[in-house]
Amino acid sequence: MSFELHRTVLTGDTPGTATDLYWYTAGPADAETRVHLQAALHADEQPGTMALHHLLPKLREADAAGQLKAQFTIFPSVNPLGLANYSLRHHIGRYDVETGVNYNRRWPDLYPHIAQDIAGKLTDDPKANIATIRAAVAAWIDSQQPGTAIQRLRLAVLKSAVAADIVLDLHCDDDSLKHIFTSPELMPCLQDLADWMGVAATLTAEDSGGGSFDEVLPSLYRKARLANPDHPIPSGAETATLEYRGRADSFDAIGQEDAAGLYGFFASRGLIAADPGRKPTAAPAPTPFEATEVLRADAPGLLAYRVELGDRVSKGQPIADLIAMDGPEAFVARRPILSGTDGFVLSRVMGKYVVRGGAIAKIVGKDILPARAGGYLLED
Template sequence: MAFERKVVPLKGDTPGAVTEFTYYVIGPRDAPEKVHLQAALHADEHPGTMVLHHLLPMLRQADDQGLLRARFTVMPLVNPLGMATFALRRHIGRYDANTGINFNRRWPDLFSAIRSQLNGRLSDDERFNVNLIRKAVSNWIDAQQPRSANEQLRLLVLKEAHDAEFVFDLHCDDDSLIHIFTSPELMPELQDLADWMGAAATLTAADSGGGSFDEVLPQLYRKVALANPGKPVPMASATATLEYRGQSDVFDHFGADDARRLWGFLCERNLIDTDPGARPAPLSEATPFDATEIVRADRPGLVAYRVELGERVTKGQPVADLIALDGPEAFMARTPILATTDGLVLSRAMAKYAPRGAGIMKIVGKTPISGRKGAYLLED
C-alpha cells in the first residue's frame, strides 16, 4: 500500500522562475496494471480537477483498506505552467503564451522517436512486444534534454503515462454535455466507460490532426502494428479524453457524482476490489468524429441560439441567428445559421460575439460529413 505525494520543480525559462508540479502515486508498486488520470491540461478547464479532488480521498481510503488492484498516477492539475498566464484579468490557460501553441497539440510522435530501436526485435509474443515498446519509450524519454519548462512538463507526464493500461485526460468544452474522444479501435471496449460517465456522445478518430495527448499512445501502437505485419501488437493503452460538461460547471455536486461514476468504472474493471453496483444504462453509442458538424459563423455577429444542449436537430434547420453589428441594417438584421446534418446538439459557445469563422456549436451526427473526412477535425 502506498499513497505518495510527489512535488517536482520545473525549472523556468526566465531567471529565478521555478514552478512546482504536484501529483499523486497510489497503490501497490507491483500491481499488474496501471491507471493514469490527469486534468486541466488546458489550464483554464477545471471540472476535471474537481472530479479528481473528489476521487483522491476515495482512492486513499481504498489504498488504506488494501482494495487497489492497480497502480494509479493522479495529476489533478497537470499544467501548472498554464495557471500562471493572465492578460487583462483573463486567464489564458489553453495556449502557451510564449509560443501560442495549444497545450494539447503537437505532442511527440513516439513511433518516429523509437522506430529504430524496434527494428527486427518484435517477437510472436504479444506481452514481450508491449514491454519492448514501453522500454524503448522510457529510454527515449530519459535521453531527452528539455529546452523549456513546457518540454520538462511533457516529458514528465509521458514518463508516468506511457506504461499505463488506462490513460484518461479530463477536459471540458465551452458549454456542453458530457462526452468522450477516443480511438476507433477502443470501441466498443470503452462503452462501459461511456455508460458510467453518462456520456451523451463518444467521438472516435484515429487521427484528429492536432497531435493531442489522447492520441499519442494509440498512434504509437497503431503505427508499430502497421510497420510490423504478422507481429502481435495490441492497443495496449486504453486512452481517452473525458469532457466533463462546460468551463463554468465546476461544482461539488457535479464533481462528487462524476467521481462516483468514474469509481464505478474502475471497480467494474477490477482495478479496485469492491462492488460498483449496477452500471448505468447507455445514453449513446460511438460515432466517427468526422460525422460531427462544427457550426461556424459565416460573418461577424451576435449569436442568438434557437436550440438547447441535448436537442436533436435536422439538416437545414435554423439552430441560431447572427445579429448584424454593422452594415445598412446594423443591430436589426438577423441571419439564420442552418444545421448541415441531422444530430444532437452537444456543445455551444459561451461567448455570443462571433467573428467570422468562429465555431459556435457542435452537432453530433452519424454519417461522415463531406469535407470533414481526412481533414483537421479539431476546432483550434
Template structure:
C-alpha cells in the same frame, strides 16, 4: 498514497513551477490507470474531478481495496494556471508562443519501431513489455528545451506505462462527451456509459498531436508496422470532456469522480463489482462532427438546446446584426446530437458556434478545434 513533485523551470531567471502526481496501490500492479486534469488550465471541471478522485482513492487504499495501480495528476499545467491577463485566466494557449498546451506532443513511433526491429515475439504479453520499454527509452533520450516542452515531456513520462489514460477536459458549454481512437473504444465504452456521454468521437488521427493520441497512437501504428507479431492495444487513452467551463462545483466533481471510480472497479483496479448502465449514445466518426461557423458578426443566441438531436436544415442559432437588427439563422447541415457550443454570446465572422455529432464522415485534415 504517495506524492511525487516535479519541478520545471519558468521562462525567466528565478522562476519555477511544480507538478504533483499522486500514486495509489502497488506501482508494479496491473491494470495501471493514469488520470490527469487541467492540461488546459482554464478548464476547472477536470481538476475538480481529479482532486476528488484522489481523495476517494486514498479512502479505498486505506481500506485495502486497491488491486491495481492508479496515478492522478490533479493539475497538469501549472504554467497555464499562472497565466492571468487583465483579470481573465488564459490556460488553453501558451502566451509565450501561442501554442495549444494540448498539441505538439512527440510521436515516438518511428524511433520505437527502429528499436524493436527483430525483437518482437509471438507472445503478446512479452511484446507489450518490450514496446513499453522502447517507448520509455525513446522518450528519455529526448532533451526538451523550455518550460512548455519540459512539461509535455514530464506528463508523457508519467502516463506512458499506463494501460488506460483519462485526460479530463471540458468545452465552453457542452454535454458530456469523449474523444478516442477506434482501437481503444471497446475498453473505454464502459466509461462512456458510466459518465453518461452524449457523444463519442472516434478518429485514428485527429491532427495536431494531442496528449491522448501521443500515448495510444504508437500502439496502433506499431501493430500495423509489425503485422506478423501480436501487438495489443497497450494503452487506451481518451480525452474526456466534462461538460462546460462553468460546471465547476463539488457535487458535479463528486459525481464525475464516482463514475471514474466505478470504471476503475469495472477494470479490476479496485475490488468489487459494478453494474454498467446502458450507453447514452453510440460512437460516431470525428470526421462526421460538424463545426457550425458564424457567417457574420453580431449577437449570438441559440434556438436548439444542448443535447438535442437535430436534423440537417434545422435552425441551431441566430445572429442579430447590431446595425440593422436583421436576424440571420444558422442551420445544421448534418444530422446528429448538438453536443457543444462556446460560452460567449458575441460572434465574430468565422467563429465556431457549436458541434453536431453526425454519423457520416465528410471532413479531412485536422479535425480538432485549434
C-alpha cells in the same frame, strides 16, 4: 499505505522562476495494471480537477483498506504552467502564451523515434512486445534534453502515460454535454467507460489532425503494428479524452457525481476491490468524429441561440440567429445560421459575440460529412 503526494519542480525559462507540479500515486507499485489520470491540460478547464478532487479521498480510503489492485498515478492539475497564463483578468490556460501553441496539440509522434530501437527485438509474445515498445519510448524520453519548462513538463507527463494501461485525460468544452474522444480501435472495449460517465456521445478518430495527447499512444501502437505485421502488437493503452460538460460546471455536487462514475468504472474492471454500485444506463454507441459538424459563423456578430443542448435538429434547421454589428442594418438585422446535418446539439459557446470563422456549436450526426473526411477535425 501507498497513497503519496509528489512534487516535481519545473525550472522556469526566466531568472528566478520555477513551477511546482503536484501529483499522487496510489496502489501497489508492482500491480499488473497501471492507470494514468490527468486533468486541466487546458489549464482553464476545471471540471476534471473537481472530479479528481473528489476521487482522491476515495482512492486514499481504498488504498488504506488494501482494495487497490492497480497502481494509480493522478495529476489533478497537470499543467501548472498554464495556470500562470493570466492577463487582464482573463485566464488564457488553453494556449502557451510564449508560442501560441495549444497545450493539447503537437504532442510527439513517437513511433519514428523508436522504430530502429525495437527492430529485431519483437517476438510472438504480445505482452513482451508491449514491454519492448514501452521501454524504447522511456529510453527515448530519458535521452531528450528539453529546452523549455513546457518541454520538461510534457516529457514528465508522457513518461508516466506510456507506462500505463489506461490513460484518461480529463477536459471540458465551453458549454456542453458530457462526451468522450477516443480512437476507433479502442471501442467497444471502452463502452463501459462511456456508460459509467453517462456521456451523450463517444466520438472516434484515428487522427483528428492536431497531435492531441489522447492520440499519442494509440498512434504509437497502430504504427508499430502496421510496420511489423509478422509480430502481434495489441493496443498497449486504453486512452481517451473525457469531456466533463462546460467550463462553468465546476461544482461539488457535479464533481462528486463524476468521481463516483470513475470509481464505479475502475471497480467494475476489478481495479478496485469494492462494490461499483448500480450498473449504469448504456450510453450511445460510438460515432465517427467526421460525422460531427463543427458549425461556424460566416460573419462577425452577436449570437441568439434557438436551440438548447441535447436538442435534436435537422439539416437546414436554424441553430441560432446572427445579429449584425456593422453595415447598413447594424444591430437591427439578424439572419439564421443553419445546421448542416441531422443530429443533436452537443455543445455551444458561452461568449455570444463571435468573429468570422468562430465555432459556435457541435452537432453530432451519424453520417460522415464530406467536408470533414480526412481533414482537421478540431475547433482550433
